[in-house]
Amino acid sequence: MKTSLIATVGNSLLKELPINGIHIYQNNLKKVVEMIKTEKYNQINEVSTIKLSLxxxxxxxxxxxxxxxxxxxEGKLTGEILKLYFKNEFQNIHTITIDGLNEENISEYKNEGLRNLFQNTSQIVxxxxxxxxxxxxxxSGGDLIVSSFMGTIGQLLKVPVYYSIESENILPIPKLPIAMDYSLWLKHFAIFDRIYRKGSIPAEVLQKDIDSEEIIDFLNEYGGQYRLTSVGLLIHETLLKRFNDEASLYLPKRDSQSSNTQLSFPIEELPLSFITDLQxxxxxxxxxxIELIEKKEKMPSNIRFKPINIQEGIIEGFFSDGVHTWIYHIKTTANDIIKLNAACVDLQLRFSPTIETPKPGTVEFILIRHGQHNGEKENRIEGWADFDLTDxxxxxxxxxxxxxxxxxxxxAIYSSSLNRARQTAEIIGKELNIEATTMDDLRAIDYGLAGGLTKQEAKVRYPNSADVDFPSNKQWGRESQFEFSNRVIEAFYEIYYSHPGQTVAIVTHGRAIGAILKEVLHLPVGEDFRVEADDTSIHHFVMGPDRIIVRSLNNSEHLINLQMQVSKEKR
Structure with missing residues (x-):
């Protein structure tokens, strides 16, 4: 059943209104909506194309x-206008700002914007x-590149895509065969998947494992780290899903003349987890x-399985217990490179420890924002700037x-490694007799060069910044919303799977709390969802495999007496 509409939006709505200027409309959204409903303006592109869908x-x-x-x-204001215009047409309306989708910076548009557009769209689907x-x-909304890219995304995700013609008709984009080099993805699956799961990997690490320049066009180097480009991300997510659905079409077939496979070497002295894998x-x-080849002191590669003999269908495997590495050969029925690479992918998905999913339990979470710090009193931009707590x-x-x-x-108590959170966690831990564990991935979003500046200093130094309260200028070297959310959520799930049946406190930062709550509530990363998080406020929920129970948000009742005491002292 089709229940949801994903609509691209451009900047043209405001330009088509009689007075071109954002400041004219920001505080008069209802008047703008009333104006658009008149016959003179009801054919404006962003409005008419959504109406045609309905x-x-x-x-x-x-x-x-x-x-x-x-x-x-302009885009964000257009979103607010459309949200108000269509509020009676849909049960829920979500405005999702695509980080980096700004034509003024072509490099960021290509490397960040289109990538984030795909991630948000695929998340929703x-x-x-x-x-x-x-x-x-x-x-229909937005520029031609966005429309074209969404057409490709829709076909790969098997979602119908429509485009309006002169605001009078809306037609489905015809389905076309899209050339995706499946053999290339199978060959380099381990690289694609490792970058996809980690978000990025150091260039020097990647260069050790890549023996070909074939996939360099799908990678983007930034700050000494490699990430998947928008196309690389699109290819990996789509082909991975297809492989999971259609693996039998690509994997080698059983040899009808072969008997049951047996291990031809003693396994008693091997680690139990390795024995389980082999069996x-x-x-x-x-x-x-399967033939055991040798035992070494260190892991020779970050890749767990790789083809080494196409003619004989042999895959080389590696198993490490953190101290030693065992190298072994897996003889398969594969008779060509595509089937042999498909077998490597299947083995990687089945046996790679980086993608095993632990069985989840029920965990009670207490998310806590740090206490007041020196930078807060001085109205400084926070990010990774390290401030101590005030008295x-x-x-x-x-x-x-x-x-x-x-x-x-x-x-258990976990904390961001920044001083303001770590010191808060240490005070809590001392009272509860629990030593807090610090995690870098629970840190605040990195605002780059702006971190630590006062907001006034930032306005002078970076006059073209859109919003000093939520800095988003790529020139500052800041972290993208997706990079930030990915690392916070990865840390959150690491904690979740480590404490089944327990109650865990996490001391972190306001936007990190928002990122976790968005994940828990199944909202897209780009969703404009914010949670008030006062100093030392409590955000309490219980998370299990089948349901989420939210018990309180931004609870700071414990501060009432302290606030009253401070007020009396000021008098």
Whole structure:
């Protein structure tokens, strides 16, 4: 059932209104909507194309409208206008700003914007598919590159894509065969997948494992790190899903003349987890023999499986227990390089420790924002600038610690490694007799060069910044929203899987709390969703395999007496 519309949005709406100027409309959104509803302006592109989707009954139910906005002031304001205009047409309307999708910086547009457009779109599509629902895409808004790219995304994700013709008709984009080099992806799967899962990897590490320049066009180097480009990301996610659905079409077949595979070497002295892997491998239809080659002190490669003999169908495997590495050969029935590479991918997906998913349990989380710090008092941009707690911030933390001791049975404490969070966690840990574990990935978003400056200093030094309160200028060397969210969520799940049945406190930062809550509530990364997070506030929820229970957000009741005391002292 088609329930959701994903619509691209451009900057043209405001330009078509009688007075071209953002400041004219920012505080008069209702008047703008009333103006657009008049006959003179109701054919403006961003409005008419969405109306055509509704008028032509392209949706079975009008549940969600996702507005994919360019990373500009005009785009964000257009999103607010459209949200107000269509508020009675959909149950939910989401405005999603695509980080980096700004034509003023072509390099960022290509390397960040299109990449983030795909990530947001695929997130929405996969989220709806899990619920048994379907999406459609209206790619009429925005520039031609966005429309074309969304057409490709739609075909690869198997989502219908529509485009309006002169604001009068809306037509489906015809399905065309898209040339994707499946053999290239199979050959370099280990590289694609490692970068995809880690977000980026150092250039020197990648160069050790790449023996070909074939995939360099799918990678983007930035700051000594390699990431997948928008096309590389699109190829990997799409072909990985296709492989999971259609693996039997590519894997080698069973040799009808071969008997059951047996291990031809003693396994008693091998690590138990390695024995388990080997015993599982010999049950695979395409495996005919496994031979143990040698034992070494260090892991020779970050790649777990690689083809070494096409004629004989042999794959070399590596297993490490952290101290020693065992090298072994897997004889398969593969008779060409595509089938041999497909077997490597299958083995990687089955046996690589980096992609094993632990069985989840139920964990009670107490997310805590750090206490007041010196930079906060001086109105400085935070990010990775390292500020100590003020005396008041320490008192806040101690007051919070007493509340936690009296009301929660906390088993573990984790903290961002930045001083303001670490010091808050140490005060709490001392009261609860628990040593806090610090994690770099729980740090605040990195604002790059702007971190530590006062907002006034930043306005002088970077006068073209769109918003000093939420710096987003790529020239500052800041971290993108996706990079930030990915590392925070990765740390969150590491904690989640490590503490089944326990209560865990995480001391971190306001935007990190927002990123975790967006993940828990299944909202796209680009969703404009913010949670108020006062100093030492508590955000309490229980997370299990099947449901989420949110118990409180931004709870700072424990500070009331402290605030009253400070007020009396000021008098």
């Amino acid at each position: 008028d032509n009954d392209l949706l079975n139910e009008k549940t969600d409208l996702y507005l994919m906005l360019p990373d500009t002031k 996969y989220m709806k598919q899990k619920k048994g629902e379907e999406c459609i895409i209206n790619a 599982s491998m010999i049950t695979l239809k395409y495996v005919t023999n 008041y911030g320490r008192n806040q933390s101690l007051t919070l610690a007493n509340k936690l001791r009296q009301n929660y049975n906390i088993n």
